[in-house]
Amino acid sequence: MSETTVVVETLVERRAKHHEAEVVVVGAGVFGCAVAYALAEQGRSVILLERWLKEPNRIVGELMQPGGVNSLRKLGLGHTIEDIDGQPCHGFNVFFYGKNVRMPYPQIHGLLGLDGNEKKANGNAKVKDDEPPRPQGKSFHHGRFITQLRKACLGHPNISVFETEAIGTVKGDHNPEILGVETRTVNPNTGEKEPDCFFGQLTIVADGYASRFRKQYINETPQVRSKFYALELIDCELPSPGYGHVVIGAPSPVLIYQIGTHETRILVDVPEKLPEASVANGGVRGYMSKVVLPALPASVQPSFKAALERDSKIPQSMPNSWLPPTKQSATPGLVILGDAMNMRHPLTGGGMTVALNDVVLLRDLLADIPDLSDTAAVSRAMDTFHWRRKKLTSIINVLAMALYSLFAARSAELAKLQRGCFAYFERGITREPMGLLGGLMPDPLVLAYHFFSVAFLAIWLDWKATGLWKVPVLLWNAFWILWTASRVFLPVMYREAFV
Numbered sequence: 001m002s003e004t005t006v007v008v009e010t011l012v013e014r015r016a017k018h019h020e021a022e023v024v025v026v027g028a029g030v031f032g033c034a035v036a037y038a039l040a041e042q043g044r045s046v047i048l049l050e051r052w053l054k055e056p057n058r059i060v061g062e063l064m065q066p067g068g069v070n071s072l073r074k075l076g077l078g079h080t081i082e083d084i085d086g087q088p089c090h091g092f093n094v095f096f097y098g099k100n101v102r103m104p105y106p107q108i109h110g111l112l113g114l115d116g117n118e119k120k121a122n123g124n125a126k127v128k129d130d131e132p133p134r135p136q137g138k139s140f141h142h143g144r145f146i147t148q149l150r151k152a153c154l155g156h157p158n159i160s161v162f163e164t165e166a167i168g169t170v171k172g173d174h175n176p177e178i179l180g181v182e183t184r185t186v187n188p189n190t191g192e193k194e195p196d197c198f199f200g201q202l203t204i205v206a207d208g209y210a211s212r213f214r215k216q217y218i219n220e221t222p223q224v225r226s227k228f229y230a231l232e233l234i235d236c237e238l239p240s241p242g243y244g245h246v247v248i249g250a251p252s253p254v255l256i257y258q259i260g261t262h263e264t265r266i267l268v269d270v271p272e273k274l275p276e277a278s279v280a281n282g283g284v285r286g287y288m289s290k291v292v293l294p295a296l297p298a299s300v301q302p303s304f305k306a307a308l309e310r311d312s313k314i315p316q317s318m319p320n321s322w323l324p325p326t327k328q329s330a331t332p333g334l335v336i337l338g339d340a341m342n343m344r345h346p347l348t349g350g351g352m353t354v355a356l357n358d359v360v361l362l363r364d365l366l367a368d369i370p371d372l373s374d375t376a377a378v379s380r381a382m383d384t385f386h387w388r389r390k391k392l393t394s395i396i397n398v399l400a401m402a403l404y405s406l407f408a409a410r411s412a413e414l415a416k417l418q419r420g421c422f423a424y425f426e427r428g429i430t431r432e433p434m435g436l437l438g439g440l441m442p443d444p445l446v447l448a449y450h451f452f453s454v455a456f457l458a459i460w461l462d463w464k465a466t467g468l469w470k471v472p473v474l475l476w477n478a479f480w481i482l483w484t485a486s487r488v489f490l491p492v493m494y495r496e497a498f499v
Helices: 002-017 030-041 066-074 108-112 142-154 283-295 301-310 351-366 375-388 390-407 412-426 431-437 444-466 471-497
Strands: 020-026 046-050 087-089 091-096 099-104 137-139 159-163 165-171 178-186 193-205 223-234 244-248 254-258 263-271 317-322 334-336
Touching: 002 020, 002 159, 020 030, 020 178, 030 046, 030 142, 030 159, 030 351, 046 193, 066 137, 066 351, 087 254, 091 412, 091 431, 099 412, 099 431, 142 159, 159 178, 165 193, 223 283, 223 301, 263 283, 263 301, 283 301, 317 390, 351 375, 351 390, 375 390, 390 412, 390 431, 390 444, 390 471, 412 444, 412 471, 431 444, 444 471
Parallel strands: 020 046, 020 193, 046 159, 091 244, 193 334
Antiparallel strands: 087 137, 091 099, 165 178, 178 193, 223 263, 223 317, 244 254, 254 263
């Protein structure tokens, strides 16, 4: 017992005085905190760096799908979403020009067919009496969740947390291996930032969507297609309490979900150069009041209008980006993960599920490497990580980008696919789609099947509207709908699943 205590105290001293550990993690967000905690649980010595340790105020990372909740529990961090006034999420309610379809998450073993039965992919599939309760997601104030994650890290004996700004990597003199990071730390006596360094056998950079390190080590650049502008609604009357709401009817989708007992988040997607949000039309606030407000469910409109009137400023915003994943085995001693490496449109709320699933996978792969200074072994593990994660993340990323293209239809063909998608849900075919969206069903072939089923339904609806006797027109329209569906789905799927 005394020998173990000496070892622990020595590691703490090395982290505190010499800034040395087995792992240095840059960024104490969702991914950074989770991976620091997971590796510390393996008995590794971890340094966690964060520029600003006060509770963050962000408008994304507030809705966690059931798959993310499951991964959080696997990491031993399930308690971090409790006691923060978080709200259960049972599924989504999609509104489309006055109509709506409520889509709950499916029972897991019935969906996965673990009993050999009940594999039907439609809402009319029989639900067995002995099936477990439906999975739940969770929505909450992002800052409260991050504070809980940081508390878990601060209380772990194998983790030392430092408030410092990472500005660059430390490289070896005679090889390309990364030895740690350079930082700037505020001197509490002078208030000035002073140079500092932290060293580790493995440096994990998870500094978010605006990563300082991405340009240096990743060749991909995020593609920004729109921004989410946010309002916080007070005591909003939601049509389906306990569900996320997606409103299709304005030029671009609107996402609504409750984040507290009295608070509801509404995110209004505004594509770049949207005419309805131009300065001449009153900007973003004009777009919200003239276009978005009338498209919202009637029960939501009073609190949305009150939120607009409460503050005359332009609402807080975040860019919506797509960043395909990049292999993380090229630079010895360094990996860049989380939103710094891979992003998708937040419409489906899949970001935290991807991050936490990645942490579980990374933890398991590194568990077989006792010495992280073995850069060859770490490189092999990261190659495995890159391909193994695709089974789940390709689904969530492709689904997010494809649904956004449909829900923000900017062409006649996309509008037809949008109608086909809603009609697909209206027919009760929601079980597997919601399993995919919730991070519960890692099967890319099922995603492809449903996406192109929507395309063929859109063709059929277009044929009925056009007139079945107009054969040349029908064939022409069918070609363009299929071509548009392929352009939306296949390039993203290829980049996410096969590269």
